[in-house]
Amino acid sequence: MADVNLLVAGAGGGIVAALRAQELGLSVAVIDANEHFLRANNTSMSTAMIPGAGSRFQREAGVDDSPETFAEDVRRKTKGRANPVVTEALSQISAPLVEWLADSLELPLELVTDFEYPGHTRHRCHTVPGRHGTILLGMLHRVARERGIDVIVPARLVTARHEGDVVIAVTEQPDGTREEISCDALVLATNGFGADPALIAEHTPEIAGAVYHGSEASRGDALRIGRTFDAAVDCIDAYQGHGALSLSGTLVGWATVMHGGFIVNTGGDRFADETQGYSEFAALELTQPDNRAFIIFDQRIHDACLAFEDFRQTKESGVLRQGNSVAELAERLGLPADRLEASFTQAAAGRLGETDRYGRSRWGDVDLVAPFYGVEVRPALFHTQGGLSVDATARVLNGAGAPIAGLYAAGGAAVGISGRGADGYLAGNGLLAALGLAFIAAEDAGRRLGERTAGQ
Ligand SMILES: Cc1cc2nc3c(=O)[nH]c(=O)nc-3n(C[C@H](O)[C@H](O)[C@H](O)COP(=O)(O)OP(=O)(O)OC[C@H]3O[C@@H](n4cnc5c(N)ncnc54)[C@H](O)[C@@H]3O)c2cc1C
Known part of the structure; x- marks a missing residue:
């Protein structure tokens, strides 16, 4: 027995x-x-x-x-x-x-x-x-x-x-x-x-x-x-990767993207359809210069994401950067302002119904409005x-x-x-x-x- x-x-x-x-x-x-x-x-x-x-x-x-x-x-x-x-x-x-x-x-x-x-x-x-x-x-x-x-x-x-x-x-x-x-x-x-x-x-x-x-x-x-x-x-x-881990080791969360945010590299440029999924996005971020990427969103998205303990911890860790204009946000993130501006323009066009060159069609219908936020993320492996x-x-x-x-x-x-x-x-x-x-x-x-x- x-x-x-x-x-x-x-x-x-x-x-x-x-x-x-x-x-x-x-x-x-x-x-x-x-x-x-x-x-x-x-x-x-x-x-x-x-x-x-x-x-x-x-x-x-x-x-x-x-x-x-x-x-x-x-x-x-x-x-x-x-x-x-x-x-x-x-x-x-x-x-x-x-x-x-x-x-x-x-x-x-x-x-x-x-x-x-x-x-x-x-x-x-x-x-x-x-x-x-x-x-x-x-x-x-x-x-x-x-x-x-x-x-x-x-x-x-x-x-x-x-x-x-x-x-x-x-x-x-x-x-x-x-x-x-x-x-x-x-x-x-x-x-x-x-x-x-x-x-x-x-x-x-x-x-x-x-x-x-x-x-x-x-x-x-x-x-x-x-x-x-x-x-x-x-x-x-x-495996499950993740494209939204902050430098403080907290999870920013993909709700930022699904609510209408987007992701750029150190050149201020988007490089893929963010809505395809956070798991595969980690490997995509690994292909970008210095493996660095930044999630960009606005106050509305910030407030919506406060429902997540992870996002609240990210905010408390002090890694979010805020700007009252795109130029100010670009400066705080160390990104070229003109390229970040162009990425905002892409996002606005997406909201009007254009599928962009990366295939993203889901943006929500609300424009991003200042103040804007950005946070640097690094590609992560979560589990097999x-x-x-x-x-x-x-x-x-x-x-x-x-x-x-x-x-x-x-x-x-x-x-x-x-x-x-x-x-x-x-x-x-x-x-x-x-x-x-x-x-x-x-x-x-x-x-x-x-x-x-x-x-x-
Ligand atoms: C940051 C993060 C966010 C995630 N978010 C989600 C989510 O929202 N939804 C979702 O579905 N998945 C999510 N996942 C994935 C999810 O957490 C895992 O797939 C799931 O928890 C795995 O459960 P598990 O019981 O297999 O492993 P675990 O929860 O890790 O439990 C395994 C346990 O086994 C113990 N152990 C290991 N080896 C031995 C041994 N030889 N003998 C005895 N004990 C041992 C460990 O100490 C551990 O306590 C996330 C993962 C991460 C890292």
Whole structure:
């Protein structure tokens, strides 16, 4: 008999697996390598946007959406290169997931309707007040504690093996002490490999020159542990970049662009359609002189973005520059005024309906009005989106495509729904894969355990 039914390695999105499994009557345990996980993992660093397609929050807001529409958006954004099985599973679970977060865990979720994220044809991102991952993760762990689910820290999963019907997980503390926990099901929720420069250079070389702005604990452990089970990997070159990280390390946010702002290089010139997506924009910024870029917006956009904790932190860090005219803003940013003026002219023409030479057609219909703002940004890598192959129930697949008994993967540890490279990433893909696959894994583990017990 195993020590616990379900062991979760990784207390980011993985905590959802423990919460759901416990609701289904399973005994659970959670370990994390980092005792500061509440503020150090990617879930805590996120903007807390969780897609839910066809949710009751959408219906109440008059948004007509469905899992099929979401899956179609994923296919379009990834040019058909996203794993179809995982896309189907996650688009189907997305609305039940956000409703479960609201109803069972009593999270105060709200639908984001004040701007559109690139690639989503519907308003479908749900979030918590403050729109920050620390708030989301704090709420999840508060419920977990209330329900008696504590996280064992610091305990790093270093390896695992089968022994009969159970999985033996080997954990290690920083002093090298090792312990074994046996479980019926092990969920690998240890995120991807963004913090491992060698793996990044090998699998996602185009973004190797960017600043890494994700959890230091994302060291590719799931890949290494999966290998000992002969697990297959999928879409291993997929990643989320970001083109809006300020020099103070805070996120300016793409709402600046989607509300009508634009991005220039050190020459004051625009260089691409900003609305194609923030993920692929990081690699584009890497092609500009000195890898430098500047987001330009106005007071209206500034005020709208104050809804984001990240933007408020950016403002507080003192990196925003303001000008009462384009020339004044150019001077404060160290940009050539005539070129910046020309970029403003392009933006004004775009608002009148002209698709510009970069293909941007979405500007909103409100002109930028002084005072203007600008902030320097640098290209960043946030997290990887490829990982262990999983089926529709989050079970890890081996090289022959068969599920590995008792082994699940969720979040950055597993293949996501972002296709290949950077341009398939849709806002919310990261958290949906993290929370959604964790939820699905718990349900499948519960069902299998129930069947096994019934058969005894
Ligand atoms: C700045 C930023 C903003 C983002 N915004 C969004 C957003 O709005 N919406 C969205 O969908 N996605 C967003 N993402 C992506 C999203 O944060 C991630 O895709 C998601 O949080 C991954 O969840 P996870 O559970 O896989 O990993 P994590 O949340 O990083 O959790 C993994 C945990 O595993 C632990 N761990 C690692 N190795 C081991 C081991 N061997 N043993 C035990 N524990 C281990 C780590 O300490 C960590 O706590 C953002 C990312 C960043 C960096």
